[in-house]
Amino acid sequence: MPVPPELILKQMELGPMENFQYFLGDARSKQIAVVDPAWDVDYLCDEARENGYKISLVLLTHGHPDHVNGLKEILSRHGVPAYISRHEASFLKPKHKNIVEVEDRQKIRVGGIEIECLLTPGHTPGCQCFLYKNILVTGDTIFVDGCGRCDLPGSDPRQMYHSLYNVLMKLPDTTAIYPGHNYGAVPFATLAEQKKTNPYLTCAGIEEFLSERMGL
Numbered sequence: 001m002p003v004p005p006e007l008i009l010k011q012m013e014l015g016p017m018e019n020f021q022y023f024l025g026d027a028r029s030k031q032i033a034v035v036d037p038a039w040d041v042d043y044l045c046d047e048a049r050e051n052g053y054k055i056s057l058v059l060l061t062h063g064h065p066d067h068v069n070g071l072k073e074i075l076s077r078h079g080v081p082a083y084i085s086r087h088e089a090s091f092l093k094p095k096h097k098n099i100v101e102v103e104d105r106q107k108i109r110v111g112g113i114e115i116e117c118l119l120t121p122g123h124t125p126g127c128q129c130f131l132y133k134n135i136l137v138t139g140d141t142i143f144v145d146g147c148g149r150c151d152l153p154g155s156d157p158r159q160m161y162h163s164l165y166n167v168l169m170k171l172p173d174t175t176a177i178y179p180g181h182n183y184g185a186v187p188f189a190t191l192a193e194q195k196k197t198n199p200y201l202t203c204a205g206i207e208e209f210l211s212e213r214m215g216l
């Protein structure tokens, strides 16, 4: 499960809720996107500077506070665009002039690489994952051996089933999942592994999924 050599991928567990924040970027130009800046913006900015990285943009998987708490602060230090799904933007608080709404499958350039946005609603109406080759940053759509809650305002377990089974599970089995929380036994895992051990990816159909996720 090698990380492509041209990609910067750095996983950082920060904050009181086992959140993972990420740097995703271009190893050649050292331009990076910060994914879900919510906790310890000082650490994120120091870490970028010490590695010689230039923060070029922000990517948001969704608008829950534990993924966006640090957005205003990081944008005040780095006046860069922050990309969120257009299906999620109306839920984001506070509003910010740097917010850019994106479509499903839209590609966002970071230096010399392009990261693809995959719309995966279910946990929220506009959850999205970020894909570069075999690397998938999943936010709260899927965790190692788990998936996002579907009982929150704006959640929809049927949409989550579609996102998991018809979007994410259609990706190559070698895809490595990098989740939004450190809830599993390991911090990341391949889709092939998850298709064996994740109880939300091993359901025979939507009824079993709804039973597993919602206790219906």
Ligand SMILES: [Fe+2]
Residues within 6 Å of the ligand: 062, 064, 123, 140
């Ligand atoms: Fe969330």
